[in-house]
Amino acid sequence: MSDLKNNDDIQYKPIMRRFLHLHLVAVALLLWGGSMAKTSAAAKREFRGAWIQCVNGQFNGLSTTEMQRTLAYQLDELSKDGVNAILFQVRPECDALYVSSYEPWSRFLTGEQGKAPDPYWDPLQWMVQQCHLRGMELHAWINPFRAKTKTTTNLASSHVAVLHPDRVFSYDGMLILNPGIPANRDYICHVVGDIVKRYDVDGIHIDDYFYPYPTAGQIISDEAEYRAYSNGIQDIGDWRRYNVNVFIKQLSDSIHAIKPWMKFGVSPFGIYRNKKNAPNIGSDTGGLQNYDDLYADVLLWINNGWVDYNVPQLYWQIGHKTADYKTLIAWWNQYAANRPLYIGEDVERTVKFPDTENPSRNQMGEKFELHKSMKNVSGTVLWYAKAAVDNIGNYGTALREHYWKTPALQPLMPFIDKKAPKKPLKVKPVWTDDGYILFWSKPKSKHWGDEVTKYVVYCFEAGEPINLDDPSHILTITPKTYFKLPFLDGKKKYVYVVTSLDRMSNESKPAKKKIKL
Numbered sequence: 195m196s197d198l199k200n201n202d203d204i205q206y207k208p209i210m211r212r213f214l215h216l217h218l219v220a221v222a223l224l225l226w227g228g229s230m231a232k233t234s235a236a237a238k239r240e241f242r243g244a245w246i247q248c249v250n251g252q253f254n255g256l257s258t259t260e261m262q263r264t265l266a267y268q269l270d271e272l273s274k275d276g277v278n279a280i281l282f283q284v285r286p287e288c289d290a291l292y293v294s295s296y297e298p299w300s301r302f303l304t305g306e307q308g309k310a311p312d313p314y315w316d317p318l319q320w321m322v323q324q325c326h327l328r329g330m331e332l333h334a335w336i337n338p339f340r341a342k343t344k345t346t347t348n349l350a351s352s353h354v355a356v357l358h359p360d361r362v363f364s365y366d367g368m369l370i371l372n373p374g375i376p377a378n379r380d381y382i383c384h385v386v387g388d389i390v391k392r393y394d395v396d397g398i399h400i401d402d403y404f405y406p407y408p409t410a411g412q413i414i415s416d417e418a419e420y421r422a423y424s425n426g427i428q429d430i431g432d433w434r435r436y437n438v439n440v441f442i443k444q445l446s447d448s449i450h451a452i453k454p455w456m457k458f459g460v461s462p463f464g465i466y467r468n469k470k471n472a473p474n475i476g477s478d479t480g481g482l483q484n485y486d487d488l489y490a491d492v493l494l495w496i497n498n499g500w501v502d503y504n505v506p507q508l509y510w511q512i513g514h515k516t517a518d519y520k521t522l523i524a525w526w527n528q529y530a531a532n533r534p535l536y537i538g539e540d541v542e543r544t545v546k547f548p549d550t551e552n553p554s555r556n557q558m559g560e561k562f563e564l565h566k567s568m569k570n571v572s573g574t575v576l577w578y579a580k581a582a583v584d585n586i587g588n589y590g591t592a593l594r595e596h597y598w599k600t601p602a603l604q605p606l607m608p609f610i611d612k613k614a615p616k617k618p619l620k621v622k623p624v625w626t627d628d629g630y631i632l633f634w635s636k637p638k639s640k641h642w643g644d645e646v647t648k649y650v651v652y653c654f655e656a657g658e659p660i661n662l663d664d665p666s667h668i669l670t671i672t673p674k675t676y677f678k679l680p681f682l683d684g685k686k687k688y689v690y691v692v693t694s695l696d697r698m699s700n701e702s703k704p705a706k707k708k709i710k711l
Contacts, residue, residue, distance in 0.1 A: 238665040239699070240602040241503070241536045241573025243279040244272055244582060245335065248302035249286045249343060252580060255305065258313045265317075266324060271583045273328045275590050276598025278671070281399045281575065282321050285336035285385070287343050288354050288371065292318035292334075292393070296385050298350035308350030322394050329648060329671040331604065333397035333459065334389050338382050338441070340403045342369035354381065363416060366409040373404060373437040373489075374419040382441070383448040390452045396697075397457035398449055402507065404438045405489045407482065434489035446500045455610060455642055455697040459503040461538055461575070462492045464510070464522055466529070477525040480516035496533045502607060504533055505575050509540035511547040512557055512564075519557075520564060527568040534605050536573035537565060545587025556587055562597055572605040600665040603650065604699040611643040615694045617702040618649060623679060623709050630681040634692050634705065646694040650701065651677050656687035662704060671695070684710045 246268065253261050269280070284291045289300035289307055293316050298308035303317065311317075318334060325332040341355045344367035349355055355362045355369050361378055362369045371378040386398055405414060420430050427433040442460075449456050467485045469476035475493075484490040495501045506526050510517045526535060545556045565571050576582050582590045606612070616637035623632050632651070639645040652667045654660055661667070670677060679690075688709050694702035 236598065236600045236602065236665055237572075238603060238663055238668075239572065239605050240598075241279055241534070241575070241605055242277050242598055242602055243281055243333075243505075243536065243573065243575035244277050244579035245281045245283070245575060245577055246579045247283045247286075247335075248291060248300065249283065250578070250580075251302070253303060258311055258315050261303075261317070262315075262320065265321065268579055268583045269324055269328055269330070271590065272579060273330065275582055275593040276600075276602065277330065277576070277579075277582075277593075278602055278604065279331040279333060279396070279575075280321070280325050280579070281333045281335045282318070283335045283337075284318050284389070285334075286340070287337065287346060288341045289350075292316055292389070294385070294388065296381075296388060297354070298352045301346060301348075307346070307348060308352060318389075318393055318395075326394070326673055329601075329673065331396035331457075333399040333457065334393065334395045335399040335401065336386065336389075337403050338400050338445075339371045339373055339378070339405075340368060341371050344368055363414065365406045365414065366412045368406065370406055372416055372419055373434065373441060374416050374423055376423070379437075379441045379444055383445050386445060387448050387452055390449055390456055395456075397459055397502075398445075399459045399461065400445075401461045402463045402484075402488065402490070404441075405434055408487050431486070431489065435485070435491050438489050439491055439494060442495050443498070443500045453642075457502045457607065457610075459505060460492070460495065460501050461505040461507055462490055463488060464506045464508045464538070465517060466492055466525070475529065478521055479518070493529060496530050499533065499609065501533055502610065503536060503573075504530055505536045505538045505573075506530070507538035507540075507577070509538065509543055509577060511543055512550055512560055513547075519561065523564050523568060523571065527570045531570040534572050534607065535570050536575050537571060538575050538577055540577050541581035541589050542586055545589055558587070558589060558592055601668045601671050602665060603671065603695065603701065606700065607698050611696070611698045612700060613643055613696075614700040615639065615644050615646045615696040615702050617705045618646075618675075618692045618694055619705070621690075621692050621705045621707045623707065628678070630679040630711075632677045632679055632690060632692075632707070632709070634675055636675060637694060637702075643696060643698070645696060646702075647697055648673050648695040649675070650693045650695060652691040652693075652704075654689045654691065656689060656708070658689070660689065660691060660704070660706070662691065662693070662701075679709065679711060681711050686711055 288297055290297045291300050291303050299310050301307040304311050322332045341362050361375050363372055446458050449458050463484050465479050465481050465483050467476040467483050468479050484492050508522050510519050512519045544558050547557050549555045549557055549560050618634040619637055621634040636646050650671050651669045653669050690707050690709050691704045693704050
């Protein structure tokens with residue numbers, strides 16, 4: 195994932211926001227109306243994620259209040275766009291955007307590594323609460339092996355690279371925790387285990403930084419570790435892949451040992467192998483490769499069930515000469531079906547390039563149509579969140595007005611849990627000082643797999659078939675046990691349906707209530 199420029203968020207006044215919204219809708223209809231017409235109805239279950247990163251410097255110089263205001267604004271806009279999961283970067287270089295006894299505070303939060311925020315706050319804890327209030331999942335995104343980015347000049351005295359300089363190697367201005375040293379793999383698992391134990395996150399997410407991206411003139415200095423830990427492996431490339439494989443399984447096991455329901459996801463580089471290197475399985479592409487260049491055997495992790503979801507970064511455009519988007523999404527759809535597959539989508543590049551059939555519009559509609567046509571693609575993650583919030587190329591408008599207009603439940607993960615929870619209890623409309631409110635009660639549970647965490651509220655007109663597979667009837671997905679009803683004059687009859695969701699988004703049987711509004 196690349197670091198992108200930061201543009202300050204703007205808090206528009208309500209009237210100006212409404213004006214801009216109407217204007218953007220009109221423009222959007224002109225730009226992508228044709229592609230909207232051919233896109234099928236939205237799915238009821240779909241992972242709709244967005245990466246919120248810190249290494250682009252978007253929080254530099256912000257006070258606690260300003261950063262909270264910025265993040266709240268982004269979450270509000272993303273919620274309007276239909277986003278239901280946030281992947282929040284909390285560990286970019288063996289540091290922390292949360293309270294940690296293992297690693298120092300991040301300079302991307304406070305401007306100085308090791309310096310605590312003032313006024314004091316815990317961004318990860320705050321983000322968990324804010325996302326859950328909006329019915330979103332929060333996945334804590336860490337960079338596992340990167341210990342120092344190119345732009346960092348000073349490390350805190352408590353940083354692992356300072357305490358254990360023998361456990362890192364330098365590469366192109368960065369410091370990398372050597373994956374070949376078992377102590378480093380253990381260390382990362384301890385750091386992640388601390389997050390899993392203390393925070394109510396919905397997932398742990400790692401990106402594509404294992405061994406570093408190749409740079410001309412640079413070498414990986416791990417010959418000594420290879421001699422010490424080779425385990426009889428004759429090729430150093432195979433040994434490096436072995437190290438990463440061991441780490442992925444170890445991390446997965448350690449996460450699920452603490453919380454079995456925790457989702458562990460990875461976002462690899464978009465090319466597994468090129469056909470010229472692997473004729474039997476490679477894609478018809480010509481770029482850098484996970485397997486050969488980053489020593490990341492992603493398909494092994496997927497097929498062995500070591501990861502719970504996979505988000506390949508398909509940041510190229512349709513028609514790219516060496517890494518064609520259409521070729522790659524079809525490849526991942528064919529070969530990576532053993533775990534939920536979501537597509538990492540570059541917002542800026544998507545709106546920059548024209549539709550291959552209609553140059554008057556961008557590639558957004560064409561790409562979403564490809565998503566719909568792929569049997570094993572069940573979600574999208576936006577790179578990056580702020581680009582959608584800033585509505586670059588009307589991308590955000592298109593999401594909220596068409597592609598993600600209706601709410602979506604998370605995809606199922608039956609390999610973790612497939613038992614549905616009990617339905618809501620005592621569903622009843624009540625007049626209150628705040629209006630006509632539909633209340634219900636949380637059902638009891640004895641096991642984590644039975645615990646209800648959210649509810650889905652549907653609405654149907656009287657006499658209309660109750661079809662819970664149609665997401666257009668979903669009014670909200672909420673952690674609350676109440677919903678304010680849109681009372682008009684009490685003359686029209688409706689059937690409201692409330693269902694329970696557990697941690698894995700298994701849905702209960704419906705609880706129905708006839709209501710006059």
